[in-house]
Amino acid sequence: xxxxxxxxxxxxxxxxxxxxxxxxxxxxxxxxxxxxxxxxxxxxxxxxxxxxxxxxxxxxxxxxxxxxxxxxxxxxxxxxxxxxxxxxxxxxxxxxxxxxxxxxxxxxxxxxxxxxxxxxxxxxxxxxxxxxxxxxxxxxxxxxxxxxxxxxxxxxxxxxxxxxxxxxxxxxxxxxxxxxxxxxxxxxxxxxxxxxxxxxxxxxxxxxx
Ligand code: GRF
Numbered sequence: 001x002x003x004x005x006x007x008x009x010x011x012x013x014x015x016x017x018x019x020x021x022x023x024x025x026x027x028x029x030x031x032x033x034x035x036x037x038x039x040x041x042x043x044x045x046x047x048x049x050x051x052x053x054x055x056x057x058x059x060x061x062x063x064x065x066x067x068x069x070x071x072x073x074x075x076x077x078x079x080x081x082x083x084x085x086x087x088x089x090x091x092x093x094x095x096x097x098x099x100x101x102x103x104x105x106x107x108x109x110x111x112x113x114x115x116x117x118x119x120x121x122x123x124x125x126x127x128x129x130x131x132x133x134x135x136x137x138x139x140x141x142x143x144x145x146x147x148x149x150x151x152x153x154x155x156x157x158x159x160x161x162x163x164x165x166x167x168x169x170x171x172x173x174x175x176x177x178x179x180x181x182x183x184x185x186x187x188x189x190x191x192x193x194x195x196x197x198x199x200x201x202x203x204x205x206x207x208x209x
Contacts, residue, residue: 001027001028001029001081001082001190001191002028002029002031002078002079002080002081002082003017003028003029003030003031003080003081003082003083003084003187003191004030004031004032004033004034004075004078004080004082004083004084005017005030005032005033005034005042005046005084005085005086006033006034006035006036006083006084006085006086006088006090007033007034007035007040007042007043007086007087007088008035008036008037008040008042008087008088008089008090009037009040009041009042009087009089010040010041010042010087011033011040011041011042011043011044011045011046011086011087012175012179012180013086013087013107013175013179013180013183014033014042014045014046014086015045016179016180016181016183016184017030017084017086017183017184017187018030018045018049018051019184020184020187020188025184025188026184026187026188026191027188027191027192028081028082028187028191030046030051031051031052031078031079031080032046032051032052032053032054032074032078033045033046033051033052033053033054034054034055034056034071034074035053035054035055035056036055036056036057036058036088036089036090037055037057037089038055038057040055042086042087043055054074056070056071058090064093065093065095068092068093068095068096069095071096072096072099072100075100081103081191082103082104082105082187082190082191083100083103083104083105083144084104084105084187085104085105085106085107085144086107086183088106089121091148092104092144093146094146097144097145097146102143102197104143104144105141105142105143105144105154105186105187105190106141106142106144106149106151107139107140107141107179107182107183107186108120108125108139108140108142108149109125109126109139109171109174109175109178109179110125110129110137110138110139110140111136111137111138111139111140111156111158112140112142112149112150112153112156113149113150114134115128115129115132115137116140116148116149116150117148117149117150118148120149122171123167123168123171126167126168126170126171126174127167129161129170130161130165130166130167130170134161135160135161136158136159136160136161137158137159137161137170137174138156138157138158138159138174138178139156139157139174139178139179139182139183140153140155140156141153141154141155141156141182141183141186142154143197143202152197152199152200152201152202153202154186154189154190154195154202154204155182155185155186155204156182157178157181157182158178159173159174159177159178189204189206189209192206194206
């Protein structure tokens with residue numbers, strides 16, 4: 001399977017995916033890494049691994065639709081099977097989402113539907129989790145539809161919040177103990193055709209899960 005990974009930041013999830021592809025756990029290749037931030041370290045990670053690194057910003061286009069049309073053309077030219085959002089700070093419109101229906105996935109650093117939606121990204125999520133007094137948190141891998149953080153859930157994993165956690169320590173543990181594990185796993189299952197979507201329900205056809 002051919003993947004396109006969209007990023008805006010450090011790309012630690014991208015790295016986890018690259019590593020699992022390298023050891024043969026995920027039957028796929030990353031055709032390109034696309035960033036809307038020029039200085040995203042994720043682009044550097046792509047280059048270091050011999051993956052095409054592309055910078056395209058919404059600002060280079062007169063409208064969101066023009067931007068998304070360009071991206072759709074690019075992805076179709078490269079015959080991309082799945083679009084992987086890994087810290088991509090941009091909300092796709094219905095147009096883009098329909099072009100790749102059930103082919104776009106995202107990871108969010110909370111147990112959705114809690115702490116998702118508008119303004120909930122990066123460290124804000126973990127700050128809100130602590131402010132609310134949550135005892136557990138985690139991450140969610142989900143299909144992307146037109147509702148931000150609202151598509152069908154593929155995988156979730158929880159960890160306990162500690163009394164001495166800060167937004168920063170929580171962010172680090174959610175990344176290391178949850179995100180870097182469940183995102184590569186979800187992509188592996190997707191590429192092995194083990195994931196079926198029926199309305200809001202996602203069925204995983206794997207004995208181990
Ligand atoms: C992750 O926390 C992910 O859940 C969220 O954005 C962050 C990206 O981190 N969507 P990285 O760039 O993969 O290190």
